[in-house]
Amino acid sequence: xxxxxxxxxxxxxxxxxxxxxxxxxxxxxxxxxxxxxxxxxxxxxxxxxxxxxxxxxxxxxxxxxxxxxxxxxxxxxxxxxxxxxxxxxxxxxxxxxxxxxxxxxxxxxxxxxxxxxxxxxxxxxxxxxxxxxxxxxxxxxxxxxxxxxxxxxxxxxxxxxxxxx
Amino acid sequence: xxxxxxxxxxxxxxxxxxxxxxxxxxxxxxxxxxxxxxxxxxxxxxxxxxxxxxxxxxxxxxxxxxxxxxxxxxxxxxxxxxxxxxxxxxxxxxxxxxxxxxxxxxxxxxxxxxxxxxxxxxxxxxxxxxxxxxxxxxxxxxxxxxxxxxxxxxxxxxxxxxxxxxxxxxxxxxxxxxxxxxxxxxxxxxxxxxxxxxxxxxxxxxxxxxxxxxxxxxxxxxxxxxxxxxxxxxxxxxxxxxxxxxxxxxxxxxxxxxxxxxxxxxxxxxxxxxxxxxxxxxxxxxxxxxxxxxxxxxxxxxxxxxxxxxxxxxxxxxxxxxxxxxxxxxxxxxxxxxxxxxxxxxxxxxxxxxxxxxxxxxxxxxxxxxxxxxxxxxxxxxxx
Numbered sequence: 001x002x003x004x005x006x007x008x009x010x011x012x013x014x015x016x017x018x019x020x021x022x023x024x025x026x027x028x029x030x031x032x033x034x035x036x037x038x039x040x041x042x043x044x045x046x047x048x049x050x051x052x053x054x055x056x057x058x059x060x061x062x063x064x065x066x067x068x069x070x071x072x073x074x075x076x077x078x079x080x081x082x083x084x085x086x087x088x089x090x091x092x093x094x095x096x097x098x099x100x101x102x103x104x105x106x107x108x109x110x111x112x113x114x115x116x117x118x119x120x121x122x123x124x125x126x127x128x129x130x131x132x133x134x135x136x137x138x139x140x141x142x143x144x145x146x147x148x149x150x151x152x153x154x155x156x157x158x159x160x161x162x163x164x165x
Numbered sequence: 166x167x168x169x170x171x172x173x174x175x176x177x178x179x180x181x182x183x184x185x186x187x188x189x190x191x192x193x194x195x196x197x198x199x200x201x202x203x204x205x206x207x208x209x210x211x212x213x214x215x216x217x218x219x220x221x222x223x224x225x226x227x228x229x230x231x232x233x234x235x236x237x238x239x240x241x242x243x244x245x246x247x248x249x250x251x252x253x254x255x256x257x258x259x260x261x262x263x264x265x266x267x268x269x270x271x272x273x274x275x276x277x278x279x280x281x282x283x284x285x286x287x288x289x290x291x292x293x294x295x296x297x298x299x300x301x302x303x304x305x306x307x308x309x310x311x312x313x314x315x316x317x318x319x320x321x322x323x324x325x326x327x328x329x330x331x332x333x334x335x336x337x338x339x340x341x342x343x344x345x346x347x348x349x350x351x352x353x354x355x356x357x358x359x360x361x362x363x364x365x366x367x368x369x370x371x372x373x374x375x376x377x378x379x380x381x382x383x384x385x386x387x388x389x390x391x392x393x394x395x396x397x398x399x400x401x402x403x404x405x406x407x408x409x410x411x412x413x414x415x416x417x418x419x420x421x422x423x424x425x426x427x428x429x430x431x432x433x434x435x436x437x438x439x440x441x442x443x444x445x446x447x448x449x450x451x452x453x454x455x456x457x458x459x460x461x462x463x464x465x466x467x468x469x470x471x472x473x474x475x476x477x478x479x480x481x482x483x484x485x486x487x488x489x490x491x492x493x494x495x496x497x498x499x500x501x502x503x504x505x506x507x508x509x510x511x512x513x514x515x516x517x518x519x520x521x522x523x524x525x526x527x528x529x530x531x532x533x534x535x536x537x538x539x540x541x542x543x544x545x546x547x548x549x
Contacts (some may be wrong), residue, residue, distance in 0.1 A: 023263055024414055028407040040407065045263030046414030049444065050341055052547040055467065057487060081442035082463045082470065083401050086453055090528055092472045094438055095512060098482060104443060105410040147187045154180045161173045 223288035237302035247297035340417030471526035
């Protein structure tokens with residue numbers, strides 16, 4: 001009886017947390033000689049730019065849930081930085097600095113069912129493809145299912161053992 | 166028989182061991198999180214003390230007040246009072262509103278390293294104009310004032326401890342339909358100094374230039390005090406852009422302006438360049454303030470430099486077709502625009518600009534020029 005109670009206790013033990021869903025995702029990206037890679041991302045409550053005006057020429061980012069485009073926008077070349085100084089006469093000098101290797105970030109709305117993010121370069125060639133999975137959630141479910149299965153096997157084994165006596 | 170019984174016992178024991186191991190692995194983080202979230206003794210004591218103080222104050226005569234100083238739990242970062250049943254301002258703390266905007270039960274939230282602890286405190290009332298109200302600890306203490314109001318207690322923050330994520334500087338309407346500017350500070354001695362500079366750049370500088378003067382109502386402006394940015398200043402301003410975006414996302418933002426506080430003397434000895442990349446401007450406050458307007462022309466208008474720096478640009482691939490204010494002779498791009506011509510020199514000597522001077526060429530100009538204004542206006546008209 002104690003063993004049976006113990007087994008029931010084991011069945012009830014597994015606990016898993018669920019992910020809170022946030023409002024924006026901030027992608028920390030690396031531009032390296034034409035290649036774009038994801039360094040980090042932050043999900044939090046907050047705001048993203050409304051992007052009412054987008055450049056005609058630039059990189060295109062799409063947030064997808066399987067095949068469906070949830071959100072998309074065009075952004076300018078992230079590796080061009082204007083740097084200005086002023087001389088003693090107050091005149092400007094400096095100009096456009098092209099960075100072959102630079103970190104940049106983009107803030108977008110977060111979708112809990114997003115599966116991947118595509119970035120196309122100005123020539124409409126895929127420059128990056130980041131896959132997003134609900135890893136914690138899925139893994140926990142799998143592990144919990146595994147424990148349940150093991151426990152069921154245990155119960156069957158116990159009952160079989162008891163019967164064989 | 167015995168052999169069979171023995172092997173069954175082994176299998177049974179192995180299975181038990183496996184299940185226990187699996188449960189430990191899965192539950193370690195799940196149950197571990199739950200255990201942490203149930204709070205340490207410190208956090209529990211804090212909650213009890215806070216609840217008692219509020220109840221005590223509520224029984225006092227209406228109008229009486231008490232200054233409260235509570236020991237903050239060691240991992241506490243913020244204490245928020247929030248009532249989702251009355252009107253609230255998400256800008257005051259987007260995180261609290263996002264997490265608990267639908268929570269009609271709890272009205273106090275303690276942020277620690279382990280996340281938020283939500284409390285339901287009796288007799289607590291939150292002021293509508295300060296909803297949510299967040300306080301950060303100073304010297305391990307939460308200091309605020311409790312006021313009695315008709316059997317309830319209203320919490321009010323002291324100026325030094327109030328924590329507002331996003332401070333509205335200029336609000337003309339729904340951020341979705343406005344150009345939202347957010348200012349972050351680096352190197353300022355105080356929030357007051359930073360606030361003063363923000364007001365100056367908006368009111369005395371940006372809105373002295375057309376077309377912005379006539380379309381001021383299309384702008385909202387915010388600032389984030391205590392952004393705690395990770396920047397270095399050595400010739401030019403270098404910041405962690407991911408951190409900038411993370412911090413800036415506490416406010417509606419289409420353009421981000423990082424103001425870097427520098428003294429004129431310091432800048433004379435070691436000059437620092439202001440810059441613009443994407444929708445981020447980094448402005449040296451010791452520089453001519455019109456440099457902000459120049460950089461805004463880059464980020465908002467996609468305008469090119471109209472001054473020439475062959476030494477600099479010769480190393481850069483410059484695509485003249487990408488810019489509305491530089492062209493090759495005979496400057497067909499703006500042939501239909503009045504008061505323009507074709508002046509030699511636009512980023513490079515071989516390209517041409519529409520006017521003799523403009524803010525994109527010289528900081529001594531107080532005008533963008535007709536072509537630049539036209540381009541800026543095109544973009545302004547996307548907003549209401």
